[in-house]
Structure formats: C-alpha cells, structure tokens
Amino acid sequence: MTAASPPPYDRDTWPIAVCMHGFRPVAADGTRLHDAAPEVxxxxxxxxxxxxxxxxELADSHIRPADLDASRRADLxxxxxxxxxxxxxxxxxxxSVIQPGRGEENLAYAHRTIDASAELGLQVFSTGLHQPFSDAQRKALWFWTAQGPVDPDDAETRALAVRRLRELGEHAASVGLPMALEMYEDTYLGTADSAVRLIEEIGLDNVGLNPDIGNLIRLHRPIEDWREMHEKTLPYANYWHVKNYMRDEAGDGSWATSVPTSLELGLIDYRAMVARALELGFRGPFLMEQYGGDSLGVCATNRTYLQSLLPQSAGA
Structure with a gap:
C-alpha cells in the first residue's frame, strides 16, 4: 500500500463542522428555520x-440552499x-433518488442543491439513500428503534441508484465538489460491503463515503463489527459524520439497546479509528453530530476531543 500523503491540516486548522440538530427546524409559531427572519x-x-x-453543515431539514433565492443566500x-x-x-x-413515487423529483432537487452549493462556496455535497421516516419511526422516542423503509433486494433498482448517483457525482465534479454518500441502515449503503460496492459501481474519483457507522451501531438488532466496518469503508471516505452510542447486547443476539453519548465514551474507539483513517489517507472535513440532550454542547465537547486526536502543527 502506498503511504498516504501528509495531512493538509493540523488539529487547529482541520475543518470540523457542527450539525444543526441543536436548533428547531420549525419554531413554536410554525415558521420554518428555512423561512425565518435574519435575526433568527x-x-x-x-x-x-x-x-x-x-x-x-447546512442540513436541508433546517435550511435548503436549493430553495433560497439569491438575496437569501447572500444573507446567509x-x-x-x-x-x-x-x-x-x-x-x-x-x-432518496430511488424513493418510490418521488425518485425523479428528488434527483432534480439534488441537482439544484449541487448548483446552490457551488454558488455558496461549500466544500462538500453530502447525501444518501435514506427515505422519510415511517409512521412507527415518527412515534418512537428514538427513531432508529423502529423499522424504516428498506431498499429492495432488486438488481434493477440498485442499478437505477448507481446511474442516478453517478449523474449527481458527475454534476458535482463539474462544479468542483466532492460528493459523499452517508451510510445508513436498510439502504444500499447499509452494510460495509454493499456501501463499498456502490462506490465502486459509481466509479467516480470525487464520489466517496461518509462512513457514519454511528448510524449502524445504534440499531437494536445484530450488527457488523464496528472495527471491520471502518476497515472496509475508511479507504473510500471523503467526509465523515462522527457520533457515538453506548451499546449493550445479549450474547445470543436476542436483544440489543443503545443510547447516544459522547465520542469518547461510546462503543466506537475514535482514537483508534481516526488514527487509522489518517493512515489510510482520509483528508476530508469532519461533522460533529449528536441526538438528544444539549446537542450543541456535546458537539463542542466532541470537537475538543477530536482535535486532540489530530496531528499537531509542525514544530508544536
């Protein structure tokens, strides 16, 4: 294996973004954050x-760059x-670009988002194949404890996903953007092997993985070994949502449970995984993500921890 190039950043300069989970997407008066006044x-x-x-990171659950006019983008x-x-x-x-009844509409929306991202000077276009919550997920305390939509075990549908994602990747490349695909359960990005195969099927240098394995270790079902998942997916990573969960499970696989926690305390050993990612050549931005509690506060704690795992500046 060829040695990875030196990181372009150090712990003080590496791009580490915060998610928008800590802000309500809809205010008490019904106004969406997307439509909110400048003072909001x-x-x-x-x-x-x-x-x-x-x-x-601009999550389109909160602010949709594609649906902002020029003046609102400038305000943002x-x-x-x-x-x-x-x-x-x-x-x-x-x-999802293969969501039944909405795939073509979602594809067009993603294209508009890529154009808006370029106009805003963003560094990454991130998406995935997960679909809107099921009724059961909307009612659950933690949505990942209920069953959501499942991508079909169907070669034709998978091929459609590859074609449409390749189309988006080509568009992103034409405006100088990397495209990251988020790992998520029950999609073609739901296991390490399937996710890697999807990237290889798309076959574009600017399209990589967002190895958000936190999405998978939280599931109340048997899971792949988190070390093996990282080993398989990190070589393809170009953007990384990082979060962690406490997990417990029965030895016979009959039950499992999980709750959100900080990067340092959860099941995934991020000290080891970040070191391995850098060794394998990961050079993309990080995104601090947290569900529950003081999301912003935990993200800040996680950022400080993550920075301690990154290389010091030369001469430090």
Whole structure:
C-alpha cells in the first residue's frame, strides 16, 4: 500500500463542522428555520460561534440552499461571516433518488442543491439513500428503534441508484465538489460491503463515503463489527459524520439497546479509528453530530476531543 500523503491540516486548522440538530427546524409559531427572519439566523450562528465552532453543515431539514433565492443566500453567508462561521457542506437527507413515487423529483432537487452549493462556496455535497421516516419511526422516542423503509433486494433498482448517483457525482465534479454518500441502515449503503460496492459501481474519483457507522451501531438488532466496518469503508471516505452510542447486547443476539453519548465514551474507539483513517489517507472535513440532550454542547465537547486526536502543527 502506498503511504498516504501528509495531512493538509493540523488539529487547529482541520475543518470540523457542527450539525444543526441543536436548533428547531420549525419554531413554536410554525415558521420554518428555512423561512425565518435574519435575526433568527443571526441567533443560530451566534450560538455556534459562542461554542467555538467556525464551520457548520447546512442540513436541508433546517435550511435548503436549493430553495433560497439569491438575496437569501447572500444573507446567509453574510450573517454567518459576521460570526466567523463558514457553511462548508450541505447534507440532503431523506430525499432518496430511488424513493418510490418521488425518485425523479428528488434527483432534480439534488441537482439544484449541487448548483446552490457551488454558488455558496461549500466544500462538500453530502447525501444518501435514506427515505422519510415511517409512521412507527415518527412515534418512537428514538427513531432508529423502529423499522424504516428498506431498499429492495432488486438488481434493477440498485442499478437505477448507481446511474442516478453517478449523474449527481458527475454534476458535482463539474462544479468542483466532492460528493459523499452517508451510510445508513436498510439502504444500499447499509452494510460495509454493499456501501463499498456502490462506490465502486459509481466509479467516480470525487464520489466517496461518509462512513457514519454511528448510524449502524445504534440499531437494536445484530450488527457488523464496528472495527471491520471502518476497515472496509475508511479507504473510500471523503467526509465523515462522527457520533457515538453506548451499546449493550445479549450474547445470543436476542436483544440489543443503545443510547447516544459522547465520542469518547461510546462503543466506537475514535482514537483508534481516526488514527487509522489518517493512515489510510482520509483528508476530508469532519461533522460533529449528536441526538438528544444539549446537542450543541456535546458537539463542542466532541470537537475538543477530536482535535486532540489530530496531528499537531509542525514544530508544536
């Protein structure tokens, strides 16, 4: 194996973004954050900056870059910049390009999001194949404890996913963007082998994996070994949602349970996995993600921990 090139960043400069889970997508008065007044956006970025973050991922559950007009995009960048925060990525979620009845519409939306991302100067276009929550997931305390949609075990549908994702990857490449595909249960990105095969089937240098294995270790069912999943997927990683969960399970596989926790305390050993990722050549941004509790506060704690795992600057 060829030795990886030296990292382009150190622990003080590596892009580490915060997620938007800590903010309500819809206010008490019914106004969506996407449509909120500038002073509401100002408060969002003020809170992000107060916790020491200089980068944020725009989740389309909260703000949809594709559906902002030119003046609102300018407002978004100006307000963020006033607080020293840079939107570095967009994550299109639950808009699968093979969702029954909506695949073509979701594909068109993803294309518009890529164009908007380029106009905003973002560094990553991230998406996946997960679909909207099922009724059971919407009712559950933790959505991952209930069954959601499942991609069919069907060669024709998988081939359609490859074609449409390749089309998006080619578009992203044409505007200078990497495209990251998020691992998620019960999709063609739901196991390490299937996810790697999908990237290889797409066959574009700018299309890689978002190895969000936290999505998989939280499941209340038998799972793949987290070490093996990382070993298989990290060589394809170009963007990384990192989060962790406490997990317990019966030796006979009859039950499993999980709850969110910090990067340092959960099942995944991120000290080992980050070191391995850098060894394998990972050079993309990180995204701090957390469900439950004070999401922003835990993300800040996780950022400090993650920075301690990254290389020091030369001469430090």
């Amino acid at each position: 956006w100002d408060d969002v970025f003020a809170q992000v900056a107060a916790l020491g973050f200089t980068a944020i 960048l100006a307000i963020a910049a006033a607080h020293g925060v840079t939107p570095i990525s967009v994550h299109v979620q639950r808009q």
